[in-house]
Amino acid sequence: AQKVTQAQTEISVVEKEDVTLDCVYETRDTTYYLFWYKQPPSGELVFLIRRNSFDEQNEISGRYSWNFQKSTSSFNFTITASQVVDSAVYFCALSHQNTGNQFYFGTGTSLTVIP
Amino acid sequence: NAGVTQTPKFQVLKTGQSMTLQCAQDMNHEYMSWYRQDPGMGLRLIHYSVGAGITDQGEVPNGYNVSRSTTEDFPLRLLSAAPSQTSVYFCASSTDRARGQPQHFGDGTRLSIL
Numbered sequence: 001a002q003k004v005t006q007a008q009t010e011i012s013v014v015e016k017e018d019v020t021l022d023c024v025y026e027t028r029d030t031t032y033y034l035f036w037y038k039q040p041p042s043g044e045l046v047f048l049i050r051r052n053s054f055d056e057q058n059e060i061s062g063r064y065s066w067n068f069q070k071s072t073s074s075f076n077f078t079i080t081a082s083q084v085v086d087s088a089v090y091f092c093a094l095s096h097q098n099t100g101n102q103f104y105f106g107t108g109t110s111l112t113v114i115p
Numbered sequence: 116n117a118g119v120t121q122t123p124k125f126q127v128l129k130t131g132q133s134m135t136l137q138c139a140q141d142m143n144h145e146y147m148s149w150y151r152q153d154p155g156m157g158l159r160l161i162h163y164s165v166g167a168g169i170t171d172q173g174e175v176p177n178g179y180n181v182s183r184s185t186t187e188d189f190p191l192r193l194l195s196a197a198p199s200q201t202s203v204y205f206c207a208s209s210t211d212r213a214r215g216q217p218q219h220f221g222d223g224t225r226l227s228i229l
Binding site: 004006009031032033035037043044045047050052091095101102103105106107108 | 146148150155156157158159160163173203205207209211214215216217218219220222223
C-alpha cells in the first residue's frame with residue numbers, strides 16, 4: 001500500500017523562527033519519488049522539490065532544506081528564519097516507478113507565520 | 116508559456132445538472148490527471164491518462180467521466196452533479212518519458228453544487 005502521512009494539520013510560528021514540516025511515507029517499492037508542493041492562499045500548487053529513493057543526500061535551497069531518511073521513511077521539510085510569505089499549505093507526495101506518474105498526496109500542513 | 120489551463124475558475128451548479136471542466140496543456144505532456152481537493156483530505160486522484168485514447172480510474176472516480184482525444188486536452192465531465200462533488204478540482208500534467216517527474220498543476224476550478 002502507498003500512503004503519505006502529514007501528522008501536523010496546522011502550525012503557527014512567529015516570524016524568523018525555524019519550522020519543520022513532517023512527512024512519513026509507506027511503500028513496498030524500492031524505486032519511488034518524493035515531492036513537496038506549496039499552496040499559497042491564492043490557491044495554486046507550486047512544485048518545490050523532488051527526491052528519488054536512491055538519493056538520500058539532504059538538500060538546501062536558500063532558507064529551505066529537506067531531510068530524506070529511508071531508515072525512518074521520512075522526508076521532512078525545514079524553513080529557516082520563516083517569513084510571512086511562507087504562510088501556505090504544504091503537501092508531501094509520493095510516486096512510484098511501477099505506477100508511472102500517479103501521485104499519492106498527504107493531507108497537507110497549514111503553516112501560518114505570524115509577523 | 117501557458118502551461119496547464121483550466122476553465123472555468125468558478126462554477127455553481129444545481130443538483131442533477133451536468134458540466135464539463137476543461138483542461139488544456141501546451142507542454143506536449145503525455146500524462147494528465149484530475150484531482151479533487153477537499154478540506155482535511157489533501158488531493159485525491161479522480162482519473163488519469165497516459166496518452167491520447169487511454170484513460171484509467173484513480174482513487175475516487177465515481178460520478179466522473181473523462182476522455183483524451185488529443186494530447187493537449189483532458190476534460191472532466193460530471194454527468195449528474197451531487198452536493199458531495201462540491202470541491203476544488205485540479206488538472207495536472209507531466210512528461211511520461213521519465214519516471215518520477217513533477218506534475219504541473221492548473222490554477223484549479225472551484226465548484227459548488229447546490
